Amino acid sequence: MVDPRLSDTRPVTALARRGLMFILSSPSGAGKTTIARKLLQSDPGVALSVSATTRAIRPGEVDGRDYHFVDKPTFDRMADDHEFLEWAHVFGHSYGTPKAQIWAGLKAGTDFLFDIDWQGTQQLSQRAREDVVPVFILPPSIDELRRRLMARGTDDMKVIEARMDRARAEISHWSDYDYVVVNDDIDRCFEKVRRILDAERMRRERQTGLVNFVRQLTGEGSPT
Numbered sequence: 215m216v217d218p219r220l221s222d223t224r225p226v227t228a229l230a231r232r233g234l235m236f237i238l239s240s241p242s243g244a245g246k247t248t249i250a251r252k253l254l255q256s257d258p259g260v261a262l263s264v265s266a267t268t269r270a271i272r273p274g275e276v277d278g279r280d281y282h283f284v285d286k287p288t289f290d291r292m293a294d295d296h297e298f299l300e301w302a303h304v305f306g307h308s309y310g311t312p313k314a315q316i317w318a319g320l321k322a323g324t325d326f327l328f329d330i331d332w333q334g335t336q337q338l339s340q341r342a343r344e345d346v347v348p349v350f351i352l353p354p355s356i357d358e359l360r361r362r363l364m365a366r367g368t369d370d371m372k373v374i375e376a377r378m379d380r381a382r383a384e385i386s387h388w389s390d391y392d393y394v395v396v397n398d399d400i401d402r403c404f405e406k407v408r409r410i411l412d413a414e415r416m417r418r419e420r421q422t423g424l425v426n427f428v429r430q431l432t433g434e435g436s437p438t
């Protein structure tokens with residue numbers, strides 16, 4: 215017998231939609247970059263908002279893909295020229311979200327993924343609350359957080375201790391977020407994050423093509 219799904223040739227109905235700003239925040243090492251990479255690999259509708267930073271490039275990172283690595287005078291000039299949607303000092307370095315392309319991309323239906331801290335989340339929420347979907351990732355325990363930072367092998371012990379010292383302060387901002395997910399098992403956590411994104415895409419107010427579609431469905435507004 216033929217699977218009825220294979221013989222279903224009806225066109226897929228894609229309604230026009232405004233994009234959203236999908237924010238992942240967490241204490242350093244909880245796993246948001248890992249989740250972000252999985253989302254970007256599996257979902258062509260998501261684009262990464264590539265931040266500028268003054269911190270040094272890590273092994274495996276690519277300039278322009280993971281961050282725009284800039285020196286402090288360049289960063290300060292960009293901030294003075296209002297080139298950032300938000301920016302903050304984190305772990306002794308400056309990080310900021312370049313404005314370029316975000317607004318036009320949202321209007322065209324692109325969803326942007328932001329790997330930013332709580333300060334950036336607050337600033338974006340103040341600017342465009344209706345576009346922002348803030349998700350906080352928690353580690354299963356503080357010991358596991360330290361283990362992950364050490365296993366990542368990208369930072370020396372001094373940097374790891376500084377990140378651990380800040381972890382409790384970062385976690386204290388969990389209640390600013392609409393969604394909170396514990397990253398115990400990476401596949402389970404990723405699946406939960408993916409479902410949040412799918413559901414938020416379906417919000418009525420983001421589906422700008424709905425009004426016309428419903429009019430067409432019901433015949434409302436067409437000549438009788």
Ligand SMILES: Nc1ncnc2c1ncn2[C@@H]1O[C@H](COP(=O)(O)OP(=O)(O)OP(=O)(O)O)[C@@H](O)[C@H]1O
Nearest residue numbers: 242243244245246247248362365366397398399400
């Ligand atoms: N569920 C998990 N179980 C075990 N290891 C994990 C899990 N999730 C992520 N990791 C590992 O933990 C380390 C830290 O993850 P990641 O770099 O994604 O954290 P992060 O939150 O983005 O940190 P930062 O804010 O410093 O960029 C990585 O080596 C990653 O492979």
Ligand SMILES: Nc1nc2c(ncn2[C@@H]2O[C@H](COP(=O)(O)O)[C@@H](O)[C@H]2O)c(=O)[nH]1
Nearest residue numbers: 265301302304309310311329330331333334
């Ligand atoms: N407010 C912002 N925070 C940012 C931005 N880009 C990254 N970050 C956050 O910084 C820390 C450290 O990141 P790391 O890559 O050096 O480990 C982490 O919490 C990121 O989410 C940004 O543009 N604005």
